[in-house]
Amino acid sequence: MIRRRDLLAAAGAAGVSLGAPARFAIAQPARERVLRLVPQANLTSLDPVWTTANITRNHAYMIHDTLYGMDGNFTPHPQLAEGMLEEDEGRSVTVTLRDGPRFHDGEKVRAQDAVPSLQRWMKRSPMGQKLAMFVDELVVLDDRRFRFRLKQRFPMLKAALAQVSNSPPFIVPERLAQTDAFTQIRDTTGCGPFRFKADEFNSGSMVVYERNANYSPTPVGQPSLTAGPKRPKFDRVEWHIITDASTAAAALQTGEIDWFEQPPPEIQELLARSRQLAIEPIDPLPLMAVLRFNHLHAPFNNKKVRQALLPAISQADFMSAIVGPDPSLFFENVGVFTPGAPMATEVALEPLRGERSVDRAKALLREAGYTNQPMRLIGPTDILAPTALTQVAADLVRRVGMNADIALSDWGTVVQRRTSREAVEQGGWSMVLTSFSSFDFADPSAHFPLRGNGAGAWVGWPDMPRLEELRDRWFLEPDQAAQKKLCEEMQRVVMDELPYIPVGAYKGMTAINKNLKGRVPGFAIMWNIERV
Numbered sequence: 029m030i031r032r033r034d035l036l037a038a039a040g041a042a043g044v045s046l047g048a049p050a051r052f053a054i055a056q057p058a059r060e061r062v063l064r065l066v067p068q069a070n071l072t073s074l075d076p077v078w079t080t081a082n083i084t085r086n087h088a089y090m091i092h093d094t095l096y097g098m099d100g101n102f103t104p105h106p107q108l109a110e111g112m113l114e115e116d117e118g119r120s121v122t123v124t125l126r127d128g129p130r131f132h133d134g135e136k137v138r139a140q141d142a143v144p145s146l147q148r149w150m151k152r153s154p155m156g157q158k159l160a161m162f163v164d165e166l167v168v169l170d171d172r173r174f175r176f177r178l179k180q181r182f183p184m185l186k187a188a189l190a191q192v193s194n195s196p197p198f199i200v201p202e203r204l205a206q207t208d209a210f211t212q213i214r215d216t217t218g219c220g221p222f223r224f225k226a227d228e229f230n231s232g233s234m235v236v237y238e239r240n241a242n243y244s245p246t247p248v249g250q251p252s253l254t255a256g257p258k259r260p261k262f263d264r265v266e267w268h269i270i271t272d273a274s275t276a277a278a279a280l281q282t283g284e285i286d287w288f289e290q291p292p293p294e295i296q297e298l299l300a301r302s303r304q305l306a307i308e309p310i311d312p313l314p315l316m317a318v319l320r321f322n323h324l325h326a327p328f329n330n331k332k333v334r335q336a337l338l339p340a341i342s343q344a345d346f347m348s349a350i351v352g353p354d355p356s357l358f359f360e361n362v363g364v365f366t367p368g369a370p371m372a373t374e375v376a377l378e379p380l381r382g383e384r385s386v387d388r389a390k391a392l393l394r395e396a397g398y399t400n401q402p403m404r405l406i407g408p409t410d411i412l413a414p415t416a417l418t419q420v421a422a423d424l425v426r427r428v429g430m431n432a433d434i435a436l437s438d439w440g441t442v443v444q445r446r447t448s449r450e451a452v453e454q455g456g457w458s459m460v461l462t463s464f465s466s467f468d469f470a471d472p473s474a475h476f477p478l479r480g481n482g483a484g485a486w487v488g489w490p491d492m493p494r495l496e497e498l499r500d501r502w503f504l505e506p507d508q509a510a511q512k513k514l515c516e517e518m519q520r521v522v523m524d525e526l527p528y529i530p531v532g533a534y535k536g537m538t539a540i541n542k543n544l545k546g547r548v549p550g551f552a553i554m555w556n557i558e559r560v
Contacts, residue, residue: 061264063262063266063286064287066288067086067289068411069440070271070410070440071087071267071269074087075213078152081194081439085194088198088218089220090265092219093107093219094191095107095109095199096186099253102470103255105246105249106126107255108129108142108199121175122173123139123142123175123189124172125138131201132219133217139171140168140171144205148209149197150163151209154193154486158473158503159188163179164179192254192465192474194464200213200217220240220243221239221245225237225238233269238263239264240260253550258555260554261557271410273294277291280539280541287552289538291307291538293351293354296537303542304541306539306541307539309537310537314358316465317417318477318530319341320460321458322457325452332395333398337424337428338380338389338529339388340386340428341384342384344358344532347534357535358532361377361380362532362533363377363523365469366467369471376516376519376523376524386427390429401431403430404433404435405418405433406435406442406457406459407422407442409437410439418436442460460487464477478495485527498518502518544557544559
C-alpha cells in the first residue's frame, strides 16, 4: 500500500517547530480589518462559467451574486430575486428582482442583465443545460421582471437558480453576459459582497478583495451555505498564495495569516497543538474524488481498458494519500453520490471491493487489447488533494504496465491543459484526477462527471446515452424514493461504462484562528465571518 508520506513533498513540513516557526512577512494595513487566507490553489481563471475549478467558484462568490441561494439542507432561498410567480400549471414562471442591488460600477441589477447571464450559464453548466431543454423562451418583461416560458413544468427551477456547484448561475452585467460561453470573461464587475482589486492581483502570489460598501444583502433568512444575508465584516480580504505548507503553517502560527484553507495532515497534527488555532471540517459532508478518463482517444476510448483498472483501484490508498491513515477521516465503498446525501447508494460497487490485484488488472489489459499505447496522466504539484491523487494514480498505471507519461505542473496549468481534445501525440491527455465539494455530487443536477453527452460533457467527453436518459428522467421525478431508484441505476451504468472511477471521499479539514467567529460551513466563505 502506498503511504501518503512517501508521496508528498509537503511531508517535509513535519519538521516545522511550533515553538520557533519561520517568519512570513505580510504587509497588513488596518490589520484587524483584514482577513488573510491561504487558499487551496492559485487563482488563474476569473470566469466560473469557463472553468469548473473550485478556486474560481470561491472567487466568484466573493464578487458576484445569484438569484437564489442554497442552504445547508439543499433548500433554495431568494438572493437577488424578490420572488417567483408560477402560472399556466408551471409553464410560465416570472422572476422579480429586488429593488436595491447594484453592480460595482453603480448600475442597477436589471432583468436585462439576468437573462443573458442565465443564457450564457445554460450553455456550460450541467444543471443549466438541463434547464435549457425545458425553455421555449426566456424574455425580459421590464427592468425588474423576466419570464421563463417552459415546454412543461420544471420542478427544480429554484434549485437550478440556487446551484452551488462549480458553475453557479451568477448574474453579471449585460455587456459581459453577452460574451461567448467558451470565451473567458476577464472583467470582474459583479454585484457581490466584495470587489476584486485588479490593480493588486498577482497570480501565483496575491489576490485582494475589498468590502463592497454598497452591497445589498437579501433581507430574508439566516446565513447557511449560499443562502441568507451575506454580510461582509472585513474591509479587505487577502488570499496569499503560499505553496509551501510549512511556510503557510508558520504564518498561521504567528498570526500573519488567519486561515489556512487546506493544510495537509502532517501540518494539521502540528497546528492542532496550538490553543489559538482550530482544526475543523470545512464542510459537514465529505469531498468526492474521481479518476477521469479522456474518452476521445486511445487507450481509454476502449471500455475494456477502462474496466481493466478496477481490480487495482484501492479507494483507501487514494484517500489515505490525502488525509493520512486515520480511517475516520475518509470513506470507502463510495460510488457516484456524496455519502450522507439522500441519493447515495452502494449499488454495483462490487468491482471496487475485496482483495485488490495488480496482476488481475494486467491480465484484463491484455485481454482488452492494450499493446503498450502511450497514455498521459496530467496532475498538479501545488494543491493538496489532486496532487496526492495523481501520485497514487501514477504509481498504479506504472505497476499495471501502462506506457505512462506523467506530466506534472501547477494546478492552473492543469485546469487549462485538461480542456485540450488533442491526442496524446499532439500534446493531449489521457487521465486526470481531482476532487469536488459535497454539494457537487449530492444528486445528478450539478454532477459534472456524471454527464454522458459527448462533446457537451465535462472534460473527458464521454458519450453515454443511457446515462443521459436516466438523468433526464430523474429531473422529472417528484418522489424522492423514485429518484433514488434512478440514481441506483445511474450508478450501475457508471460502474459498467466508467465515465470515471470513484476513488473515495474524505473529510476536508481547515485550520483557522479561534479569534474568527461566524464562519459559514461549506467552503471558504468570506461573508459573515468576523474577528472577536
